[in-house]
Amino acid sequence: MYTGLTEVADDLFRVDTPLGERVSSLYVIRGTETSALFDTGVDGAIPDHLRPALDRIGVSREAVRHVVISHCDVDHFGGVADARDAFPNARIAAHAEDRPVIEDYATFERERGRSFLDVWGLDEDPAVLDWCRSATREGPLDRDYVDGERIDLGDKEIVVWHVPGHSRGHLDLEAPWAKALVVSDAVLGSSVNLADGSPAFPPTYRHVVEYLASAERIASYAPDLLLTAHYPTMDARAGIAFLDETREFVDRLEAALDKLFGDATHALTLAEAVHLLNAIVGEWPKEGTEGALAFPVVGHLERWVDQGRLARHDRGTEPAAWSLT
Numbered sequence: 365m366y367t368g369l370t371e372v373a374d375d376l377f378r379v380d381t382p383l384g385e386r387v388s389s390l391y392v393i394r395g396t397e398t399s400a401l402f403d404t405g406v407d408g409a410i411p412d413h414l415r416p417a418l419d420r421i422g423v424s425r426e427a428v429r430h431v432v433i434s435h436c437d438v439d440h441f442g443g444v445a446d447a448r449d450a451f452p453n454a455r456i457a458a459h460a461e462d463r464p465v466i467e468d469y470a471t472f473e474r475e476r477g478r479s480f481l482d483v484w485g486l487d488e489d490p491a492v493l494d495w496c497r498s499a500t501r502e503g504p505l506d507r508d509y510v511d512g513e514r515i516d517l518g519d520k521e522i523v524v525w526h527v528p529g530h531s532r533g534h535l536d537l538e539a540p541w542a543k544a545l546v547v548s549d550a551v552l553g554s555s556v557n558l559a560d561g562s563p564a565f566p567p568t569y570r571h572v573v574e575y576l577a578s579a580e581r582i583a584s585y586a587p588d589l590l591l592t593a594h595y596p597t598m599d600a601r602a603g604i605a606f607l608d609e610t611r612e613f614v615d616r617l618e619a620a621l622d623k624l625f626g627d628a629t630h631a632l633t634l635a636e637a638v639h640l641l642n643a644i645v646g647e648w649p650k651e652g653t654e655g656a657l658a659f660p661v662v663g664h665l666e667r668w669v670d671q672g673r674l675a676r677h678d679r680g681t682e683p684a685a686w687s688l689t
């Protein structure tokens with residue numbers, strides 16, 4: 365079960381914030397000189413849920429000097445303006461490749477929320493976009509993080525890793541004293557889950573080669589603790605199983621796409637492909653989840669386009685259709 369505040373290792377705290385029927389976990393790393401926050405949650409999560417947790421663990425607003433944003437999804441950066449209000453000394457930062465999307469909502473909507481519209485002819489559900497807008501109070505960041513950067517907290521250091529795949533600029537945090545990796549959404553198993561552990565929607569990785577490389581990098585570190593945004597805390601064994609599940613899903617979707625396009629008697633639109641696949645590749649509810657499945661499906665199909673395996677058929681005002689070459 366999830367609880368609000370857990371010290372998962374010495375000076376490493378997990379703070380679970382509500383996200384509808386889901387949970388978005390933020391992490392606080394407490395040092396003797398400064399402390400760090402990993403992810404802001406949605407707008408309102410910091411004042412409503414994080415600040416009371418900080419009071420309980422004795423971390424002052426002034427001590428939070430580092431806010432690391434894992435990536436450009438609103439359940440991770442929607443509270444940027446809250447972070448600015450709450451932590452007067454904080455440097456708020458993300459990876460350069462996600463930063464423009466985090467800083468400007470119009471950019472988020474164009475390049476993340478509705479990013480399949482132009483090339484793939486599939487738009488996001490307006491209700492999802494409305495929710496994203498309502499969950500976000502964006503603002504400027506202070507700087508970029510690069511892979512391998514160390515953050516000094518006084519008695520300890522944490523290390524920033526660049527682990528792309530779910531987004532181009534996804535960041536993890538390493539807490540070496542606990543051999544812990546806080547990976548947010550860098551790896552997503554075979555579904556993203558509700559708070560009760562049941563599947564909510566497909567794993568929304570976007571860049572297949574990078575995603576698999578990041579899973580490999582995380583696995584080769586062999587963390588004693590694997591900490592995510594939307595799953596229970598995992599020990600070494602559970603982490604290995606989750607990373608296997610992550611890679612197995614990629615193989616399963618690739619095989620299902622192979623069969624779908626191999627058997628197709630006409631060129632398929634992205635909407636058709638996602639609709640047909642959503643019924644067979646996972647255990648999540650079928651209603652309202654096709655937009656999420658578009659993320660990994662486009663990731664796989666883009667790779668086929670790069671390999672010259674997939675051809676585009678323009679059809680005037682209709683969405684483009686795709687077939688094997």
Ligand SMILES: [Zn+2]
Nearest residue numbers: 437439549593
């Ligand atoms: Zn997330």
